Amino acid sequence: MGRYIFTRLLQGLVTVWFIATATFLAMHAVPGNPLSGNKALTPEIQRNLEAKYGLDKPVSEQYLIYMGNLARGDLGISFTQKNRQVNDIIREHFPVSATLGIIAVVFAALGGILFGALTALYRNKWPDTVIMLLVIVSISVPSFVIAAFAQLALVRINDALGFALLPVAGWGTVSHMIVPSLVLGLGTMAYLTRLMRSSMLEIVNSDYIRTANAKGLPASRIFTGHQLRNAILPVVTVLGPAIAAITTGGFVVELVFAIPGLGRFFVQAVQQLDYTVIMGTTVFFGAFLVLMVIIVDLLYGFIDPRVRVN
């Protein structure tokens, strides 16, 4: 087991190194000067800026310097947030993204499992039809549209009630979290609902359910004890990447709801060619994703004894 974890972590490290290198090369291949602003720079200012950020050196040397700093855990200073270490940006803003992400994932997972089970239970009856219709809508409509609609709906509701039921934007209290996390988790929930439904339906026809029925186990016992528990397995598999995707992919929701998360920095950095923030966030998110996949693979063994590693 220890050896297995060690191998997986080593593989993960190589993956992260690969991500870092690919990002570094792609970033430098993009046309545009990361140091240019609205105003053109005089030659001496341009030179001073390049020297400050180490861009006056050849790309190969910049790469070695960057990798050296990365190995020491120093991600450098942002090009656009000029007084801030990228480490500080990640430390201050990732917890917000993570909080939003965790709530969204919990919401997506519980919702997905429950709705999936519900649709399977009432297959081809009205709850199934209604929920599956909503699922298709939620999967197809992109989150920025849903976010904008949700916010507009909130304004309308607050308007109609005459007091603020839930805040339109901002961050910090439970009331701030409800709508953004619902919006963020919706797509994943819809996906998990479908997965859960098909997984439940597959199990209904399996031998052990028939056996359980034959030995006279009550329907409720079969449902939770056997059907639900087995059907959850595929859901858990996709949950790892889903956690990473939700936690790292919340930039639209963060922008719309004015939430101080890391996703916004990630996207803005690319637009502004902020080299250090692009590298820092990409490597960080990459490492996070890799770690999540490893953790889920290990957890999988605990839930399903059949795939437990030797």
Added chain:
Amino acid sequence: MSSPETGQGGNAPKAERSPLRRRWLRTPGQQLAVLGVGSVVAIGLIMALLSWASGGTGAAAGVDAATGAITLVLDTEPPQMNSSISSDAISARVLGHLMEGLTRQDAQGALVPGVAERWEITEKGATFWLRADARWSDGKPVTAHDFVFAWRNTVNPQSASEYANIMFGIRNAQDISSGKLPITALGATAVSDRELRIEFAQPVPYFARLMAFTVFYPIREDFYRSTQGRYASSANTLLYNGAYRMDIWTHGAQIRMVKNQQYWNRDIIKINVIDFAYFTSDNNTIINLFRDGKIAMAEIGQENIEQAQLQGWNINSFSEGALFYVEFNHRPGRITANKNFRKAIQYTLDSSEEVNQVIKIPGYLPGKSLFPVWLDGVEGKFRTEYPVREVTPDLEKARYHLELARKELGLERFPPIMLLTGDTPVSTRVSEYYQETLKQSLGLEIRIDVQIFKQRLAKMLAGEFDMVMAGWSADYADPLTFGDMFHSSNVQNRGRYKNPELDRQIDIARSSLNVKERMDAFGRIQDIIVEDVVILPEYERGRLYVVDPALTGMERRVTGFDPDFTYARIVEK
């Protein structure tokens, strides 16, 4: 959520349970309902736990008359709050309320004393006398040394300030910036704590106006050193000498400013708290926050104009004083280097039609001149004293010049013209309008090259365009901020336009202390730009915004920080 059931069989224990519970959980549907309720409770608990662990942003009303507080949106986290190297509008907006330069703008935009109580400007230099009651937020006096320290930092090559060149009028500034001289050689000296003397490299007639600009704010050396390289990275690594001081700065989430009780002119400050409680640039979010009464003022994006009108709000428009124009590539070998070709396009395109029929956003003005309408001339407005020659569209003349250009260039027919443009909705629409008009009227084929901001800049600098849609906003309130753009030595001159006569007029405008002589030079510059079709002015951009009726006295500014809340107050609705 899965049952604790581990075993086989299990009929027997079930029978022992209470009848009530057995009935409740009899069907899977009922079980699901229980699980559902459990999930909602679980999510609620998790949220409560996480919110308890994280700090919150403001939930106050946009205008709170009881506490004298206003809440606002900021587009993004301010990128650089160190005034001596700051170069962006967002930081300037925040810093403008926290700091004060030697001079400042009053409510009408006129130049008034700030930290300096009086000054004197000659051809050789300038002297500023500081007021005795100007204080830092820790109570110590603001001295001439604080200005010298800040300015030296700006021209220091190691600070790599993007605005260092705005100081190049001061003696030795340029040589210090290129590393040839030490920073102590800067021609700015503190004669005493209250007297600051500046030597010029060349005359700077508008120097007093420059003093209201962000990079010229003071920084106190002992405080700067005490922050150990972390100056301006948080609320307590900044020292304030302006109308407000910052009491909360949560990165990416909130900046709260409260009235600075040490400010010498504190009696005019009526708003006690300015709270930037939301950081977002999403136009829909901003308008929704305003609808919900959470913010005191909102800029209205193009997509929300209709909605704002439906709400019955009083929509204000403001011409931000920036000029947008088509710049031609004058590099030898380019078709656009041919004057007749440029004239043909000048006679075809109509900036009034562009603004009224294509852009259709209130507040935009058709561009006619290099100099926007707000600039001052000798006594009145520059554009009234020196009216620009307007070119009315004339298809016959356009075709005549195009034919001349074709012969001069020895072309059978014109190859496609590259029009470099940005990715905003307005520039996309305008470039399609150009494409269509030039195709129909002149039979020219225009290829539109849409690029994001930084890549467009890179292509402009490299000269990879025939025509490019560019823009310029004023650094200071003097026609020179626009007038010197097409000087052959200006890095901003991306079309590489060269004209000795234009250069000569710019040199006069740069160095003369005689107002009339300078304005005459700007008048000549304005003529050359039109006659030689150096650029084609498109429009002066306008902005729409709404303000809570309970807030009054907020000033919009063409130069300096905008909007300015220094003179604002809260009134009864």
